Amino acid sequence: NAGVMQNPRHLVRRRGQEARLRCSPMKGHSHVYWYRQLPEEGLKFMVYLQKENIIDESGMPKERFSAEFPKEGPSILRIQQVVRGDSAAYFCASSRGSSGANVLTFGAGSRLTVL
Amino acid sequence: KNEVEQSPQNLTAQEGEFITINCSYSVGISALHWLQQHPGGGIVSLFMLSSGKKKHGRLIATINIQEKHSSLHITASHPRDSAVYICAANFGNEKLTFGTGTRLTIIP
Numbered sequence: 507n508a509g510v511m512q513n514p515r516h517l518v519r520r521r522g523q524e525a526r527l528r529c530s531p532m533k534g535h536s537h538v539y540w541y542r543q544l545p546e547e548g549l550k551f552m553v554y555l556q557k558e559n560i561i562d563e564s565g566m567p568k569e570r571f572s573a574e575f576p577k578e579g580p581s582i583l584r585i586q587q588v589v590r591g592d593s594a595a596y597f598c599a600s601s602r603g604s605s606g607a608n609v610l611t612f613g614a615g616s617r618l619t620v621l
Numbered sequence: 622k623n624e625v626e627q628s629p630q631n632l633t634a635q636e637g638e639f640i641t642i643n644c645s646y647s648v649g650i651s652a653l654h655w656l657q658q659h660p661g662g663g664i665v666s667l668f669m670l671s672s673g674k675k676k677h678g679r680l681i682a683t684i685n686i687q688e689k690h691s692s693l694h695i696t697a698s699h700p701r702d703s704a705v706y707i708c709a710a711n712f713g714n715e716k717l718t719f720g721t722g723t724r725l726t727i728i729p
Contacts, residue, residue, distance in 0.1 A: 539715070549664075549707065549719040562715055597664060606651035606671075606711040612664040 508533070510600050511580075512613035519588050520621050527616040530580040531600030538581045539605065540573060543595040543615075552596075555581055588620045623647060623712040627720035635728055640695040642723045644708035651711045653691050655682050658705040658722070667693070667706075700727045 511530040519525050531538050540552040551565040555575035563573065570588075575581040585592055595615045601608040624647040634640055644653070655667040668675050668682040670691070675682050679698075684691040695702055705722040712718060 537715075539717070541717075541719075548721045549709070549717075551716045551718070554715040564716060595662060599664075605654075605669075605715050605717060606713070607669075609666050609669045610654065610717075611666060612656075614663050617662070 510535075510598055510611050510613035512596075512598050512616050514616060515614060516617050516619070518619045518621060521589055522587050525585040525588050525592070525618055525620075527583040527585075527596050527598075527618070528580040529583070529598030529600075529613055531598075532611050535600035535602050535611070537601045537603060537605070537608075538575050539599045539601075539610070540581075540583050541597045541599065543597065545594065549597065552583070585618070588618070590620050593618055593620045623710070623718050625708060625710050625718050625720040627708055627723050629723060630721065631724045631726075633726045633728065634698055636699060638698050638727075640698050640702070640725065640727075642693045642706050642708075642725070644691045644693070644720055646689050646691075646710045646712075646718075648689075648712060649686075650689075651713050653684055653711075654709045654717065655691075655693050656707040656709060658707060660704065664707075695725075698727045700729050703727050 538555045541549045553573045554562040570586045572584045595617045597615045598613040599610040626645045628643045652671045657665045679696045681694040707722045709717040709719045
């Protein structure tokens with residue numbers, strides 16, 4: 507029973523390139539959350555998704571960032587035209603139901619470095 | 622405004638000591654989570670609670686809804702407990718608000 511799988515674990519991009527981060531939730535979990543941890547800072551909520559639906563994207567930057575959780579396949583966080591300030595650890599978590607009533611399971615994170 | 626504050630920011634203790642990490646929040650919540658972030662960066666969920674007390678091994682989490690306060694205790698601390706401990710609150714929605722973390726170092 508694999509946990510939350512994130513890949514790639516480490517990603518290096520040059521300014522202006524695109525970054526795609528993938529997250530496969532734990533089996534039986536239909537709620538997916540993305541969080542960002544900037545260097546030396548705390549975790550910040552980005553987006554909450556269920557299958558084929560974005561439920562809350564209030565933590566996502568208005569431009570260049572998008573997320574999806576298709577019917578088949580992993581959830582994807584996409585960052586277009588990356589800038590140095592996007593360098594961070596991006597964590598995905600999943601739960602069986604609402605995070606107000608269910609424990610979250612976190613992935614190992616994807617560490618993005620923008621050169 | 623939905624806020625979560627943790628104290629202390631840093632805590633160093635000798636092996637075997639009883640550890641307490643505190644978390645306060647600004648308004649009513651539906652749940653409070655305690656997380657552990659290892660030196661390598663991975664995050665493990667320790668507890669999710671909305672009332673009372675939970676225990677898992679040497680870890681105990683309590684919450685006082687009236688005082689808007691939660692504590693994480695570690696009994697018989699061990700160097701392998703060295704990590705950053707983070708509390709996070711659900712303020713009635715799915716958007717977790719995180720504390721800044723408490724960096725715990727246990728010296729052998």
